[in-house]
Amino acid sequence: MILEIRGLTKFFQRLAAVNDLNFLVERGTIKALIGPNGAGKTTTFNMVTGLLTPSRGSVFFKGEELTRRPPHVRAKKGLSRTFQIVRPFAEMSVLENVMVGCDMRTGSGLFSAAFRLPRCLKDERKVRRKAMEELEFVGLAGRANEPATSLPMGEQRVMEIARALASDPEIVLFDEPAAGLNENETGQLAKNLLRIKERGITILLVEHDMRLVMRVSDEVVVINYGSLIAEGPPSEIRANPEVITAYLGK
Amino acid sequence: MIRAVPYLLFALFIYLLPALLAGSYWIHVLVIIGTYVIAATGVDLVVGFAGQLSLCQAAFFALGAYASAILTTTYHVDPMLALIIGMIFTGLVAYGVGAPVLRLKGYYLAIATLGFGLIIQSCLVTFASYTGGPDGFRDIVPLRMAGYIFKTDEQYYYPIWTVAMLILLLTRNIARSKVGRAMLALRGDDVAASAMGVDIARYKIQAFVLSAMYASLAGGLYAHSNRFISPQMADLSRSVEMIIMAVLGGIRTVFGVLIGTTIMKSIPEVLESFLDYQMVVTGAILIVLLLYMPQGLIGVVRAAVARLRRGGER
Structure with missing residues (x-):
């Protein structure tokens, strides 16, 4: 098991989200x-990525407890993510955005950067090449040198996928990646998710779009009022009466 | 390599300038501009790249100046060594202050750093037996290097501008590396930066400490070349002035810092009779800058060029 969620609980005031x-x-x-x-999907998501600290319970990644570690430490361990509302780095090009995702994998720091030592130059080339590879993977290489914030929203989403992949993560968490996408773009997203899986990367997908979920997922967890109500392969979930009630109401 | 041409031409220009201005008062002004370029480059790093609004750059400048003055004049330490000790000391102070304070954001950080500046200024006034108190520190030992004593502005011009250009070069290198990207990323969106593995606390501290060390170096050079310093130099108005130096020309650009600093340090010389209104002029520049040209003068020129090009294509 790459990710284990154990007894995860979050109270806001006295309400259990x-x-x-x-x-x-x-x-x-x-x-x-x-x-x-x-x-409670987003709350769960934020506890797994480290934006929120749980009131109780724990998050284990590759057998190691990460419950109280900051987001950048989780990222270094191989847990990456995208955002529901896109969060590109302003004043930077698409390529530079993706390079930031890869930068934590290189060792050179302030000193070698200031004097442009061979170590730093080598890292720069490596990071640039890796970022370009990921942009090619998602089909955004042609936009590499444009300012990230000038891209349409759909492409900014795609850029975030490349940025998340640039660190060679073992798991990527997608926070409602289809929100705001048209049918065509959602189809492309589904293809990308499956291609990422083919690379051996695990995916945890938080999503509203049922058709996308049913098409790509191996397993589905359904929660309601902060608790698990069903878990299983898509075919089972689709037929589960409790799930249908939760979604459609009684 | 072609990209280096403007920089090399600029360096050549700087080194030939004294020949054109021989005996002129402007050499003195240029020495001051050179020292402030060093401090303003630090502001560019913290405010421009890392996006942390720090209002105590002048306090670090004063710490460096007083460290150099006290070490060399009172304790007869070699001036070059004193500059380095001053930088290390100021860097440690910046680390001590920055570690807790940089957790604050926006206006809160601005107010906390402003408070730190006030503390430094009042310390300089209070510990009069070391600092000379409100009257300032007089007759500071001149800079000495391998037995050569620097006395005139012409003699200070070359070392100070060499250091200033070196600092600009190193900072440009940092800005175009992983470190610069990390700082720009945390400025743009600290949540996303953190999720992408950027240790935001570490990069904030790096920017803050490095910028304080630049300010300290500038302050030390100022103390030796001016031979007189006073607690006034730690004033908030001076920190604000340094921010304008970094922003006016064009934030996050080498030439922007040079242009901004040159303008800010030339105004009092050109408008001598306006000296009483200097704060008014500074304030007016700040307002115009924030309202009409957030990208600075270089930004205005770039926008104009882009407009012309578009016009040409039509």
Whole structure:
């Protein structure tokens, strides 16, 4: 198991947004986390990536507890993510945005940068090449030198995928990647998710778009009111009466 | 290699300038500009790249100046060594202050650094037995290098501008590396930067400490070349002035810092009779800058060029 969520609980005031949530993510699979609005998906997501600290429970990544480690440490360990509302780095090109994702994999620092020592130049070439590879992978290489914020929203999403992949992560968490995309773009996203899986990278997908979830996921976790109500392959989930009730109401 | 041409031409220009201005008062002004370029480059790093609004650059400048003055004049330490000790001391102070304070954001950080500047200024006034108090520190030992004593502005011009250009070069290198990208990323979006593995606390501290060390070096050089310093130099108005130096020309560009500093240090010389209104002029520049040209003068020129090009294509 690459990711283990154990008894994860988060209180806001006295309200439990997530309540004693347990699930596992198997290496090399695509797992989807779904649920109606306000079910606690984003809260869970933020606790896994380190933006929120759980009230109780723990997050294990590759057998190591990361519950209270800051986001950049989780990123270094191989846990990357994209954002629901795109967060490009302003004043930087698309390529530079993706290079930031890769930068943590190089060792040279301030001193070698200031004097442009061979170590730094070698790292620069390596990072640039890797970033370019990932842009080619997602089909955005032609936009490499444009300012990131000048891209349309759909392409900024794609850039974020390249940025997340640039660090050679072992798991990538996608926070509602299809939100705001048209049908065509969603189809492209589904293809990209499967291609990322082919590279052996595990995916945890938080998503509203049921068709996308059913198409790409190996396993689905359904939560409602912060608790798990169903877990299993898409075919089972689709037929689960409790899930249907949660989504459609009684 | 072609990209280096403007920089090389600029260096040549700087080294030939004294020949054109021999005996002129402007040599003195240029020495001052050179020292402030060093300090303003630090501001560019912290404010321009890392996006942390720090209002205590002048305090670090004063720390460097007083460290050099006290070490060389009171304790007879070699001036070159004193400059280095001053930089290390100021860097440590910046680390001590920055570690807690850089957790604050936006206006809170600005106010905290402003408070630190006030503390430094009042310390310089209070510990009069070391600093000379409100009257300032007089008769500072001149710079000495391998037995050669620097006395006139012409003699200070070359070492100070050499250091200034070196600092600009190193900072440009840093800006175009992983470190510069990390700083720019955390300025743009610290949540996303952190998620992409950028240790934001570390890069904020790096920018802050490095910029404080630049200010300290500038302050030390100022103390030796001017031979008189006073607590006034740690004043908030001076920190604001340094921010304008970094922003006016064009933030995050080598030539922007040079242009901004030159303008800010030339105004009082050109408008001598306006000396009483200097704060008014500085304030007016700041307002115009923030409202009409956030990208600075270079930004205005670039926009104009882009407009012309578009016009030409039509």
